[in-house]
Amino acid sequence: MTDSTNPQKTRPMSKLARAWDSDIGYAFRRSPVAIVSLAVAMTLVLAAVFAPLIAPYNPFDPATLNLMNGFTPPSEPNAFTGETFWLGTDDQGRDVFSTILYGLRISLFVGFAAVMLGLTLGVIAGLVSGYYGGWTDTLIMRTADVQLTFPSILVAMLIFGIAKGVTPVEYRDQMAIWVLILAIGLSDWVQFARVVRGATMVEKNKEYVQAARLIGRGSLPIMFRHILPNVLSPVLVIATISLALAIIAEATLSFLGVGAPPTQPSLGTLIRVGQGFLFSGEWWILFFPACTLLALALSVNLLGDWLRDALNPKLR
Amino acid sequence: MFSYIVRRVFQSVIVLLVVGLVAFAMFNFVGDPIDNMLGQERTQEDIDRLRAQLGLDQPFPVQYWKFLMNAAEGNMGVSYRQGRPVTEIISERLPATLELALVSGFLALFFGIVMGVLTAIRRDGWMANTVMTLSLVGVSLPTFLIGILLIYIFSVELDMLPSFGRGEVVEVGNWTTGFLTASGLKALILPSITLGLYQMTLIMRLVRSEMLEVLRQDYVRFARARGLSERVINFRHALKNTLVPVITVTGLQLGSIIAFAIITETVFQWPGVGLLFINAVQFVDVPVMAAYLMMISVLFVGINLIVDLLYVAIDPRLRG
Numbered sequence: 001m002t003d004s005t006n007p008q009k010t011r012p013m014s015k016l017a018r019a020w021d022s023d024i025g026y027a028f029r030r031s032p033v034a035i036v037s038l039a040v041a042m043t044l045v046l047a048a049v050f051a052p053l054i055a056p057y058n059p060f061d062p063a064t065l066n067l068m069n070g071f072t073p074p075s076e077p078n079a080f081t082g083e084t085f086w087l088g089t090d091d092q093g094r095d096v097f098s099t100i101l102y103g104l105r106i107s108l109f110v111g112f113a114a115v116m117l118g119l120t121l122g123v124i125a126g127l128v129s130g131y132y133g134g135w136t137d138t139l140i141m142r143t144a145d146v147q148l149t150f151p152s153i154l155v156a157m158l159i160f161g162i163a164k165g166v167t168p169v170e171y172r173d174q175m176a177i178w179v180l181i182l183a184i185g186l187s188d189w190v191q192f193a194r195v196v197r198g199a200t201m202v203e204k205n206k207e208y209v210q211a212a213r214l215i216g217r218g219s220l221p222i223m224f225r226h227i228l229p230n231v232l233s234p235v236l237v238i239a240t241i242s243l244a245l246a247i248i249a250e251a252t253l254s255f256l257g258v259g260a261p262p263t264q265p266s267l268g269t270l271i272r273v274g275q276g277f278l279f280s281g282e283w284w285i286l287f288f289p290a291c292t293l294l295a296l297a298l299s300v301n302l303l304g305d306w307l308r309d310a311l312n313p314k315l316r
Numbered sequence: 317m318f319s320y321i322v323r324r325v326f327q328s329v330i331v332l333l334v335v336g337l338v339a340f341a342m343f344n345f346v347g348d349p350i351d352n353m354l355g356q357e358r359t360q361e362d363i364d365r366l367r368a369q370l371g372l373d374q375p376f377p378v379q380y381w382k383f384l385m386n387a388a389e390g391n392m393g394v395s396y397r398q399g400r401p402v403t404e405i406i407s408e409r410l411p412a413t414l415e416l417a418l419v420s421g422f423l424a425l426f427f428g429i430v431m432g433v434l435t436a437i438r439r440d441g442w443m444a445n446t447v448m449t450l451s452l453v454g455v456s457l458p459t460f461l462i463g464i465l466l467i468y469i470f471s472v473e474l475d476m477l478p479s480f481g482r483g484e485v486v487e488v489g490n491w492t493t494g495f496l497t498a499s500g501l502k503a504l505i506l507p508s509i510t511l512g513l514y515q516m517t518l519i520m521r522l523v524r525s526e527m528l529e530v531l532r533q534d535y536v537r538f539a540r541a542r543g544l545s546e547r548v549i550n551f552r553h554a555l556k557n558t559l560v561p562v563i564t565v566t567g568l569q570l571g572s573i574i575a576f577a578i579i580t581e582t583v584f585q586w587p588g589v590g591l592l593f594i595n596a597v598q599f600v601d602v603p604v605m606a607a608y609l610m611m612i613s614v615l616f617v618g619i620n621l622i623v624d625l626l627y628v629a630i631d632p633r634l635r636g
């Protein structure tokens with residue numbers, strides 16, 4: 001990849017090439033952990049996005065399912081139908097590889113959406129809190145303190161329970177994914193709010209903010225157009241680490257049976273289902289979803305760790 | 317000092333009042349208690365009578381006050397699902413969770429400190445490096461996968477330890493204990509390792525970094541100059557000074573051990589309050605959810621308060 005950028009040196013560099021040439025790009029090229037993590041994470045994301053194209057079967061189309069195919073071991077022909085499945089099948093004859101791809105889709109979607117929700121809420125709360133100060137600040141930060149007293153997974157479970165109770169019974173399964181996003185998103189806004197508040201309190205006394213105020217810009221444009229871009233780099237780090245945590249939180253909730261429903265299984269739901277077959281020897285139903293979850297969580301986590309170090313000027 | 321304590325206690329009370337408000341709101345807005353308690357064939361009269369009986373016709377602050385008073389007396393209503401008083405169900409289940417939390421807390425503390433000290437002393441040895449790498453992987457492993465892995469190895473493959481339940485328990489007064497039977501102790505091993513592992517890595521990393529800091533200090537160098545043995549220096553002089561932050565973190569982690577017990581209890585079908593709570597969430601059993609929330613917040617806020625006060629008692633610099 002380095003060679004391909006060289007012949008273009010004479011032309012003005014593209015955005016991508018500039019990113020490649022920056023400090024972060026340099027740190028990235030020098031870190032094998034970061035390269036491998038990004039490769040694994042990107043592969044999984046692409047696999048999830050193109051799941052309908054890659055997956056050999058549609059595990060949620062009852063017409064393609066054959067109960068006779070149930071419990072087929074990986075890469076061995078089924079005793080009745082003679083069909084072979086790369087990663088085997090589950091109790092209902094669904095291809096495990098396909099269910100993993102579709103499960104990955106749900107896990108990643110919930111993870112991304114929950115982080116976006118937490119990020120949006122947290123950034124707004126942090127900006128408002130840091131910029132205005134006073135009782136607004138006290139109110140927001142005290143709420144954050146109360147929430148921080150409890151582990152976020154517990155908060156998420158509680159929000160899930162309340163939201164489930166509020167939705168009418170007939171919509172519960174359809175709404176479960178959105179409730180999950182809400183629960184995880186609301187449980188992790190505090191990290192973002194704290195960091196953004198701290199950075200905003202530093203930024204708001206700088207000259208460019210005073211200048212913006214002098215030329216008569218309102219509070220909202222100052223907060224979102226001037227201060228926000230300058231406080232984003234720690235937000236990026238927290239977002240990456242939060243993504244790993246959100247994916248694990250989603251898997252945990254679904255595993256516990258308070259997350260994605262069996263009709264829309266995420267990786268956690270698949271592991272929950274697979275655990276039931278551990279004792280009867282059908283290990284693959286559990287093993288492959290677990291490995292996928294592990295690869296996803298570990299690669300995103302390592303990427304977040306690396307990003308934190310790379311963006312920290314003290315460590316350079 | 318005194319004003320600090322008063323302020324801290326005041327803050328804790330506020331937190332509990334807020335949590336109480338959330339629990340109260342759950343009762344009132346999540347599902348209709350009248351709907352839950354009366355059957356299909358009800359008349360408007362029945363509804364009004366029950367409403368008056370339950371005090372639901374009274375103004376909001378009055379209801380909230382009554383709710384708090386009831387909660388303080390340990391009256392948290394009746395489970396929608398089991399039809400029994402919530403306090404009774406919880407007190408039945410509590411010993412299982414507390415025993416599990418106690419054992420895993422002890423495991424985490426003991427192995428966390430020992431391994432933290434060892435990895436700090438032999439900083440560049442292969443053992444220290446292996447342990448540190450493993451701890452990084454351990455932090456990214458979701459708790460339930462660790463539990464399943466342990467079940468697979470020790471229950472399915474080796475058939476050495478039970479994979480679910482508490483084993484045989486002995487009743488001592490109101491308390492059921494698994495400490496007194498062989499099967500009860502055996503049943504404790506896997507769940508307590510699962511639950512304690514994360515806290516162990518946390519304590520280990522903390523002790524390690526504190527030790528590395530302390531070992532650079534002058535008094536350690538002087539102790540070495542006095543000719544004291546390495547063991548005395550490491551454990552008597554250095555370790556003692558790392559323990560203040562360790563106590564704080566361990567205290568705060570005690571609360572999360574009880575919260576994370578929810579996951580471990582589900583994996584191992586351990587009959588504690590965590591499993592009770594997760595079943596309550598699944599079936600939207602509001603009184604149980606609210607009672608668990610109140611119980612765990614009293615616990616958390618209490619622990620936080622005690623740790624903060626202890627901290628002031630231990631470290632004279634904070635008394636200003």
